[in-house]
Amino acid sequence: MSKEKETHLCYKDVNSDESLVLARKDALEWIFKVKAHHRFNALTIVLAVNYFDRFFASFKFQKDNPWMGQLAAVACLSLAAKVEETQVPLLLDLQVEESKYVFDSKTIQRMELLVLSTLKWRMNPVTPISFFDHITRRLGLRTHLHWEFLHSCEHLLLILIADSKFMLYIPSILAAATMLYVIKEIEPCHYLEYRKQLLRVLKT
Template sequence: MALQEEPQELQNPPMAFDPSLFCEEGFEEDLGDNGSEEESENCDGFSKKQSSFPLIFLESDMFWENDELSSLISKEEQTHVCISGEISDGSLMAARKEVVEWILSVKAHYGFSSLTAILAVNYFDRFIASRPFQRDKPWMSQLTAVACVSLAAKVEETHVPLLLDLQVEETKYVFEAKTIQRMELLVLSTLGWRMNPVTPNSYFDHIIRRFGLKSHLHWEFLWRCERLLLSVIADLRFTCYLPSVLATATMLYVIDEIEHLILWNTKTSL
């Protein structure tokens, strides 16, 4: 089985992400403010600067007034879970962070798509939110993670490693294939066999297909969105934002980032 090496930059994506983009109170205002350079205070007290970039994607009626997009928005809450402080504790937070980091290392090891990793994390979050966290069984979170990665790979990848081969990147525990298979069935039944949830990637994919984006800049936009998303999913706080909110904030951030990159390249080429 050929393993694909992922660029070092992608293995260690930047963590710089503006929390102000996730203020729900200012969400609609951000989308409607065309080219404003004024700074405003969001609900968390962060100061944010509105992008002057012409948001050709997010401000287009063709983007928002669309049956497929409406369907995504109507379905996203069905497979979304917010792991708030009420159902989490220090042990769960530490276990989840370790699991997500391991999932990302498996993604890099096998060259899986970003969606595979996002799906695996989604399955894991929904599973642990549906069952009491067993502190006396520290191996349970690792077994669940292996099962979730296996299921996500079967949904998204064309080539899926053997169950024993999935347990890479310094795993603390190694499970037999039959044990993982039983865990897969438990995860499937717990999630009601809903294995194609709406994720932020669903909105990234929608905008690419909707506008027929094919240029290098467009694919750079998609790659940066996926990379940024992967850099924040280990943070438990981001589970409380709906996929549409997380996707829009990500795209706004990347659009602003690309705008500054284009301006810099233009200045240096003069």
């Protein structure tokens, strides 16, 4: 629990500022469009959003520079792809899907360095996905529904993290809530049993 809090900041200031919420919304909408275009996996996007949110909360954005959020989004997605993907698009190829601004490679690389230094090079944070497979194994969900279950959890998680209100929850809580919802959808008859087991796992 302490490890996940190391890379989970307090985001109340972001949610209290409408302009920051809007900037985040625009940035994440672009990130999700690029995900669909390049078929990035869920963890890449979760990492990109994690980097962006942590950078967003730590770095004082200049509201009169609307391109700043877009540049940060490009840099964070590029860094996440380098961490997780086996094939990483060129920086110019990454900027697809109706980008409001297009940045040259040197500008993006400078922003990548700024993100890295701001995040103190902590690029492997604990995320909700970190808990999915572990908890699934502990719950004994090793059936033919296993991969469908994980896929459903990842799909729902991507919907949740797009909403700035969910920035307030630490990864384990977000993972537990996501899994409980999916369990109720897939195996409603065993929902109460799995809920008890899941809560027990989280306490250990």
